[in-house]
Amino acid sequence: xxAFYEIDASSFTxxxxxxxxxxxxxxxxxxxxxxxxxxxxxxxVESFTLEPxxxxxxxxxxxxxxxxxxxxxxxxxxxxxxxxDVYTFTVSxxxxxxxxxxxxxxxxxVMTTANIDVNENTxxxxxxxxxxxxxxxxxxRTKGQFYGNAFANISNVNELVxxxxxxxxxxxxxxxxxxxxxxxxENDFFAAINVKVNQSTSSIFSAPTxxxxxxxxxVVDNKKEFSSQPTMSxxxxxxxxxxxxxSGKNMEKKPALYQGKDEEGLxxxxxxxxxxxYEGTTATxxxxxxxxxxxxILKYAKDGSNLFVAECKFWHGPSECLKAVSQLFDRxxxxxxxxxxxxxxxxxxxxxxxxSAMKAEIAKHPYYISENGARGExxxxxxxxxxxxxxxxxxxEIMMFHYDK
Numbered sequence: 001x002x003a004f005y006e007i008d009a010s011s012f013t014x015x016x017x018x019x020x021x022x023x024x025x026x027x028x029x030x031x032x033x034x035x036x037x038x039x040x041x042x043x044x045v046e047s048f049t050l051e052p053x054x055x056x057x058x059x060x061x062x063x064x065x066x067x068x069x070x071x072x073x074x075x076x077x078x079x080x081x082x083x084x085d086v087y088t089f090t091v092s093x094x095x096x097x098x099x100x101x102x103x104x105x106x107x108x109x110v111m112t113t114a115n116i117d118v119n120e121n122t123x124x125x126x127x128x129x130x131x132x133x134x135x136x137x138x139x140x141r142t143k144g145q146f147y148g149n150a151f152a153n154i155s156n157v158n159e160l161v162x163x164x165x166x167x168x169x170x171x172x173x174x175x176x177x178x179x180x181x182x183x184x185x186e187n188d189f190f191a192a193i194n195v196k197v198n199q200s201t202s203s204i205f206s207a208p209t210x211x212x213x214x215x216x217x218x219v220v221d222n223k224k225e226f227s228s229q230p231t232m233s234x235x236x237x238x239x240x241x242x243x244x245x246x247s248g249k250n251m252e253k254k255p256a257l258y259q260g261k262d263e264e265g266l267x268x269x270x271x272x273x274x275x276x277x278y279e280g281t282t283a284t285x286x287x288x289x290x291x292x293x294x295x296x297i298l299k300y301a302k303d304g305s306n307l308f309v310a311e312c313k314f315w316h317g318p319s320e321c322l323k324a325v326s327q328l329f330d331r332x333x334x335x336x337x338x339x340x341x342x343x344x345x346x347x348x349x350x351x352x353x354x355x356s357a358m359k360a361e362i363a364k365h366p367y368y369i370s371e372n373g374a375r376g377e378x379x380x381x382x383x384x385x386x387x388x389x390x391x392x393x394x395x396x397e398i399m400m401f402h403y404d405k
Contacts, residue, residue, distance in 0.1 A: 004153035005113045006103035009160050016164070020048055021175055029183040037176065044172045049165055051242075052158040053097035055125070055151055056234055058372065058383075062143075063090045065131070084132060091143060092126035096238045098161075099123070106156040114150040123235055125150075234395075237339045238375075240274070240298065240308055241397050244343065245379045247273050248401040255405035258345075266345055266403075267295045267312045274298060295343075309333060310341040315354060315400070318361035325365055329387055333394065341397040351402045358400065369393065378402075 023044065024032065065087040099120040116127045129146045131139055247270055251257045258266055274296070298308040311328045315321065324342060333340060348354045355378060362368060362382065372381035378400040386392040 001103060001116060001118070002113045003102055003116045003150045004109070004157055005105050008105050009107050012100075012104045013160075013164060016048060017171065017175075020044060020172060021179075023047075024176055024179050029186070032176070032180050032183055033187070037180075041169070041172050041176060044176075045169050048168060048172075050101065050161045051097045052161045053095060053101050053154050054238070054373075054375075055154065056094045056096070059094035059234065061092045063092065065089045087131040087134070088128055089131060089139070089143070090126050090128045091146075092124050094234055095123055095125050096235055101157050101161065104157055104160065106153060106160045108156045108159065110152040110156065112149045112152050114146055116150050237308065237395060240277075241341065241375060241379065241399075243273055243277055244270055244310075244341070245376055245399055248343070248399060249376075249378075252402055255403075258403040259405060263295070263312050263314060263345070267343075270310075270312075270343070271296060308339055308341070309337050310343055312343045312345070315344050315346040315348065315358075318357050321358055322361060322365050325362070325367070325384075329367055329384065329394075333386060335386065335389060335392060337394065338392075339395045341399060344398065344400045345403050346400055347404050349404055351400075351404070355400060358398065362398065 027035070068086050068088065069083050070086045071083055099118050102116065102118050102125065114127055116125055118125050127146050127150050129142050131142060251266075251269060257269060295312045296308070296310040309328070309332060311324060311332070313321075313324045321342075321344065324344075328340060328342060344358070346354050359380065362380075363371075365384070367384045367387060369383040369385055372383050372395070374380050375397070380398050382396045382398065384394045384396045386394060
């Protein structure tokens with residue numbers, strides 16, 4: 001497919017709107033009139049919410065090239081043609097988000113595209129290009145050009161996602177109420193002319209539920225005696241961070257949820273969400289791990305292995321922030337922990353300066369390796385290493401929430 005080119009944004013959102021309308025009306029009159037409205041609307045919101053696209057550049061895989069022959073025209077002798085090798089490379093990346101968005105041409109569109117292949121089962125996206133000589137610099141230039149052409153419109157399509165999600169609940173509510181009103185008027189008409197209703201259908205309907213996300217068990221490589229693959233997929237890690245981040249931002253709008261609470265009280269707000277989000281897992285607080293008790297650990301219920309480790313702290317300045325990071329890595333993370341987070345509660349009035357101070361200071365930490373992007377205005381991704389093993393990398397997120405009331 002051509003990246004971000006196949007269907008225009010208006011047609012795409014119109015199709016989604018029509019699907020919502022059909023989903024409601026397709027349930028039938030009895031269902032619409034008797035279902036728990038709030039639960040059904042919540043189900044629809046969860047079903048039709050779009051997830052923004054994000055490419056994980058660190059997951060890049062360059063596949064072994066396919067070598068073929070091509071005939072080309074000699075520039076010096078126009079009548080002459082000669083044969084040369086052509087190397088066709090395919091480069092793949094893991095991604096998160098709603099896969100169909102790769103087809104959508106957003107309203108604001110950078111006029112460039114490239115042919116890509118999207119595997120929705122593995123959440124991998126790839127593109128291919130040809131190289132006519134074995135030149136590493138030429139390879140890097142061509143790969144970079146194709147990457148830029150293929151994914152130039154990700155931020156634009158994510159703006160469409162944000163706009164759609166922001167208006168989704170209102171659209172679902174108004175559409176449901178309109179269809180319900182039509183059914184009620186029909187029933188009133190039937191009652192007025194003494195049409196009997198089949199009482200056998202008079203039952204209470206429950207809304208369907210969106211199935212919890214299932215976290216796959218970690219896969220151990222039998223060829224490596226002392227090593228295993230990371231305990232959690234990147235997709236699941238991204239989902240956990242999105243849930244925590246969205247929950248923390250929503251709390252900023254509701255002072256009653258954080259006023260007068262200490263670190264433990266605020267931590268419990270996030271634990272509540274994580275406990276009900278995933279199947280086959282347990283989310284606990286103040287749980288012993290390695291050298292101390294950490295604030296949040298998400299574990300597999302069956303074997304108790306760690307999926308996600310997080311620490312919650314109030315912001316007390318840059319130096320205390322670095323101490324919190326050291327505490328998390330020195331005391332709580334074991335060799336098999338590869339994904340962690342620090343959640344910071346900021347009470348300072350000047351939130352922007354606090355963010356800048358954290359970002360400037362974090363790069364000075366001895367375990368710091370590199371930045372790894374940003375998930376939002378106050379959620380920052382980094383690569384760190386374990387103190388006892390510089391070759392063991394950890395995906396590390398720092399989230400900051402403004403609880404100043």
